[in-house]
Amino acid sequence: MLALIPLFYALGILEWWMVALVVFGAYCFSTLFEPARDAILPKLAQGASLIKVNAAFQSTLQAGMIIGAVLVGFAGLGNDEGTTGAAIEGLIWIIGVDACSYLLSALLLSFIRMPEVLDAGIKPDKSLRASTRADIK
16 A cells, blocks of 8 residues: 555655555554454464563564664755755655565565464354453453
8 A cells, every 4th residue: 555655656646645545544454453463473472482472573663663764864864955855755765665565574474374273163152242241341
């Protein structure tokens, strides 16, 4: 989705509302992805120390945030007269690199195989509604 920004820029049709719409859409999808990712991490860390896995995962996320901030800082360096076309172009291409990193992440995530939690013939003890009510109480 983020790849649309550099694509629209390259085609010469990028406008501010397109950037806002694409970023809004990307963050809407992240509200679904991030909780799912955090919920699945303990299942993937079977046999390993969950504390170590969480620490490594959070360290990787923080390193990505720092590297991203540094890249944005360098892209915005233009000249002393303020925001320039070159600086904006640099930021747009950083968004493109970010979009490519999402594609790489999706490719790598496609290789992850989850262990089966329930056998096909076994039904859960409670219905979803009953389980949710019990969890709220």
